[in-house]
Amino acid sequence: MIARINHVAMLTLIRREMVRSIKIINQVIWPPIITTLLYVFVFGMALGSRIKQVQGVSYSEFLIPGLIMLQVIDSSYGECSSSVFQGRFMNSIQEMLIAPMSAGEIVFGYVLGSLVRALVIANIIMVLGVIFVHTLPRDWVLYFGVMMLVAVLFSALGVIFGLLAEKFDHIAVLTTFAITPLVFVGGVFTSAQLLPPFLRNFELFNPMFYTIDAFRYSYTGQSYLPLWLSLTVIGGLACVSLGTALRMAAVGYKLRT
Amino acid sequence: MVKRYGDFTAVDDVSLRVEAGDFFGFLGPNGAGKTTTISAIVGLARITSGSIEVFGYDNVTQWREARRFIGLAPQEYNFDRYLSIRDVLIFQAGYYGLAPRLVRERADELLEQFGLQRHAKLEYTKLSGGMKRRLTLARALVHDPKILILDEPTAGVDVELRLELWALLRRLNAEGMTIFLTTHYLEEAEALCRNIGIIRAGRLVALEPTRDLLARAGRGLQDIFLELTRA
Numbered sequence: 001m002i003a004r005i006n007h008v009a010m011l012t013l014i015r016r017e018m019v020r021s022i023k024i025i026n027q028v029i030w031p032p033i034i035t036t037l038l039y040v041f042v043f044g045m046a047l048g049s050r051i052k053q054v055q056g057v058s059y060s061e062f063l064i065p066g067l068i069m070l071q072v073i074d075s076s077y078g079e080c081s082s083s084v085f086q087g088r089f090m091n092s093i094q095e096m097l098i099a100p101m102s103a104g105e106i107v108f109g110y111v112l113g114s115l116v117r118a119l120v121i122a123n124i125i126m127v128l129g130v131i132f133v134h135t136l137p138r139d140w141v142l143y144f145g146v147m148m149l150v151a152v153l154f155s156a157l158g159v160i161f162g163l164l165a166e167k168f169d170h171i172a173v174l175t176t177f178a179i180t181p182l183v184f185v186g187g188v189f190t191s192a193q194l195l196p197p198f199l200r201n202f203e204l205f206n207p208m209f210y211t212i213d214a215f216r217y218s219y220t221g222q223s224y225l226p227l228w229l230s231l232t233v234i235g236g237l238a239c240v241s242l243g244t245a246l247r248m249a250a251v252g253y254k255l256r257t
Numbered sequence: 258m259v260k261r262y263g264d265f266t267a268v269d270d271v272s273l274r275v276e277a278g279d280f281f282g283f284l285g286p287n288g289a290g291k292t293t294t295i296s297a298i299v300g301l302a303r304i305t306s307g308s309i310e311v312f313g314y315d316n317v318t319q320w321r322e323a324r325r326f327i328g329l330a331p332q333e334y335n336f337d338r339y340l341s342i343r344d345v346l347i348f349q350a351g352y353y354g355l356a357p358r359l360v361r362e363r364a365d366e367l368l369e370q371f372g373l374q375r376h377a378k379l380e381y382t383k384l385s386g387g388m389k390r391r392l393t394l395a396r397a398l399v400h401d402p403k404i405l406i407l408d409e410p411t412a413g414v415d416v417e418l419r420l421e422l423w424a425l426l427r428r429l430n431a432e433g434m435t436i437f438l439t440t441h442y443l444e445e446a447e448a449l450c451r452n453i454g455i456i457r458a459g460r461l462v463a464l465e466p467t468r469d470l471l472a473r474a475g476r477g478l479q480d481i482f483l484e485l486t487r488a
Contacts, residue, residue, distance in 0.1 A: 012351025091335035099352035
């Protein structure tokens with residue numbers, strides 16, 4: 001009798017993703033942490049002395065949740081897109097394709113593996129926030145809930161772009177032209193309240209704004225948008241992204257001929 | 258089965274049955290449709306029409322059951338470059354649903370059997386060509402399949418290793434393993450296979466016991482192969 005879900009295979013893929021992250025730790029774990037520390041010291045100290053309070057907290061405290069979200073988005077997309085693309089490029093993904101693994105098990109394996117990496121990075125930054133900025137999340141359920149939802153959204157996008165890409169260069173397209181600019185203008189460094197009105201309206205079309213605004217609520221207890229709206233947008237986008245990744249894997253898009 | 262890529266028919270109405278326990282050779286020139294056929298059997302290619310059964314299980318509707326029976330040793334090396342060779346075996350077994358604690362011993366046995374135990378902690382990129390070929394076979398066997406599909410298993414290996422692999426394949430077959438072999442070395446097919454199928458331009462042009470094929474023409478397999486594939 002064959003199990004309907006191959007849990008062992010999915011756990012194996014999650015473990016494989018963790019092994020991969022450890023093998024390339026200098027490329028995927030330390031850089032986001034060092035970059036975050038630099039942001040905290042350079043921006044937090046340089047600008048923090050001039051900006052007294054943002055959303056009722058010091059600028060450095062305001063900065064930490066935005067920086068965590070920045071790295072969660074970056075690492076979850078990066079992990080899945082490069083791992084899926086490399087698997088296709090080296091054909092090693094065939095090890096899974098010939099095994100009794102469903103498309104869902106493969107996609108969830110990649111997404112959850114990437115989620116683990118994002119959680120590790122995020123929580124190291126959270127601890128650094130405690131040490132250097134003396135700030136801690138107030139709402140842990142929201143902290144982990146938003147983090148996981150966002151990681152799932154961008155991991156699934158990573159799977160999609162890992163499947164679409166024809167060369168390594170292609171997986172950087174979304175990062176360079178969408179993710180990075182939208183994250184930077186999406187409220188990592190500034191509150192929407194400080195922006196001119198026309199830019200504030202623009203932010204409503206920026207999905208990153210919803211992720212950062214909702215996540216910051218777990219630290220400051222305040223948000224620019226109603227929390228339910230941000231959670232609905234993030235949840236909706238995560239469902240669309242995950243659904244698309246599952247569909248592409250199920251039809252064997254660029255996986256099976 | 259039929260497999261088309263757009264207007265191009267890679268496999269054209271090929272129908273064959275490999276009995277359990279057989280040592281079957283699937284021969285043909287480059288581009289004849291051998292690898293496409295193998296890809297269809299293991300599920301890497303979706304057939305356009307027809308059906309494939311593996312030990313009674315349809316490989317489309319009952320793919321989980323069908324795939325569990327198959328071990329594939331592909332022509333190209335496609336190992337996971339982030340894993341040690343011991344982990345290549347353990348993780349592959351994991352994808353087949355076997356938990357690591359259950360397969361560590363099996364992985365070590367295979368490494369020992371294929372003379373790779375000294376290199377267990379290395380990544381595959383550090384291995385010689387012959388060792389990579391052995392690892393390909395070890396990986397195909399790690400989940401204890403009932404049919405072993407070999408795509409050019411001795412390509413690029415020296416004579417000594419080739420004879421060693423032949424002995425291993427004979428032993429596996431004697432123990433009941435069904436073997437489906439593609440090779441360009443006709444002497445290999447002649448020496449190992451009980452039954453042979455020859456494919457040309459996607460069509461099966463011969464399917465019979467090796468002995469009958471050789472007796473029919475009274476010549477070597479090479480002459481028969483050339484006659485059938487040049488026509």
